[in-house]
Amino acid sequence: MQVIIIGSxxxxxxxxxxxxxxxxxxTIIDEKPEVIGRSPDIKNAHWLIGDACELSVLKQSHPETCDxxxxxxxxxxxxxxxxxxxRSEFGVPRTVARVNNPKNEWLFDDSWGVDVAVSTPRLMTALVEEAVEVGDVVRLLTLQTGGAMLVEYTVPxxxxxxxxTVDNVQWPAETTLTAILRDGTPITPTGDDVIEGEDELFFITTPEGEEDIRLLFS
Incomplete structure (x- = not known):
C-alpha cells in the first residue's frame, strides 16, 4: 500500500x-528539513520538504498514485x-485526518474530503471511559463516510x-456486532456465540443506531 503522511x-x-x-x-511531507533522519527507524520513508497545503508541494508526492x-x-x-x-484535486481513494481541537470535529466530514477523522482527545477520553465505566456505551471512532461509528459496550x-446467543438478541437497525473481546482475546461473533459477563462488544453503527444501543442496554 502507498501512503502519504503529512507531518512528522x-x-x-x-x-x-x-x-x-x-x-x-x-512518503512523509514536512516543512522542516531538520526532521529528516531524526528518527532512524523511519529512514526508509521517502521524504519531501515543503508545505503540503501548497498544491505544488503536494503534487510532488504524486498523490494520484497513493492509496x-x-x-x-x-x-x-x-x-x-x-x-x-x-480528494478534489487528486482523487485520493481514502483520507484520514487528525483532529487536534475537539471543537473543530464537526468540520472533519466528507464536505472537506475527510473519510476518517481521528480525534486524539476524544479517543483518549473514550479509552478512559471504556476502562472505568462498565455498562456504558462508549464511542471510540467516527467514520465520516456514511456517518458510521465504532462503539463499545462492556457487559456488566x-x-x-x-x-x-448473538442470534437471540434483537440488535438495533443499522447496527452490526463486529467483534467480542473476552479475557483479552478477540472473537469474531457468530450467531451461536453466547454473551458472557464482562464481554466487550464492538459495534459499527450510525448515530441513530448508537442511541438505540444505549436504549437496548439501559
Missing part, C-alpha cells in the same frame, strides 16, 4: 513507523486543506443479556 511529529512518525514495519511504502493520505499535523486547518485537495456481570 510524534503522531505522524508513529504512523510511519508502523506502516513501514508492515511493508508499506510511505491513503494521512493528514497528521498539529494544525486542524492544515489537515482540512490537505484532505480537501487530496448482572446484565440480563448474559446467556443469550
Amino acid at each position: 511529529g510524534s503522531v505522524g512518525s508513529s504512523i510511519a513507523r508502523e506502516l513501514l514495519s508492515h511493508g508499506h511504502k510511505v 491513503v493520505i494521512v493528514a497528521a499535523t498539529g494544525d486542524d486547518k492544515s489537515n482540512l486543506v490537505v484532505s480537501l485537495m487530496a 456481570m448482572d446484565h440480563p443479556i448474559i446467556g443469550h
Whole structure:
C-alpha cells in the first residue's frame, strides 16, 4: 500500500513507523528539513520538504498514485486543506485526518474530503471511559463516510443479556456486532456465540443506531 503522511511529529512518525514495519511504502511531507533522519527507524520513508497545503508541494508526492493520505499535523486547518485537495484535486481513494481541537470535529466530514477523522482527545477520553465505566456505551471512532461509528459496550456481570446467543438478541437497525473481546482475546461473533459477563462488544453503527444501543442496554 502507498501512503502519504503529512507531518512528522510524534503522531505522524508513529504512523510511519508502523506502516513501514508492515511493508508499506510511505512518503512523509514536512516543512522542516531538520526532521529528516531524526528518527532512524523511519529512514526508509521517502521524504519531501515543503508545505503540503501548497498544491505544488503536494503534487510532488504524486498523490494520484497513493492509496491513503494521512493528514497528521498539529494544525486542524492544515489537515482540512490537505484532505480537501487530496480528494478534489487528486482523487485520493481514502483520507484520514487528525483532529487536534475537539471543537473543530464537526468540520472533519466528507464536505472537506475527510473519510476518517481521528480525534486524539476524544479517543483518549473514550479509552478512559471504556476502562472505568462498565455498562456504558462508549464511542471510540467516527467514520465520516456514511456517518458510521465504532462503539463499545462492556457487559456488566448482572446484565440480563448474559446467556443469550448473538442470534437471540434483537440488535438495533443499522447496527452490526463486529467483534467480542473476552479475557483479552478477540472473537469474531457468530450467531451461536453466547454473551458472557464482562464481554466487550464492538459495534459499527450510525448515530441513530448508537442511541438505540444505549436504549437496548439501559
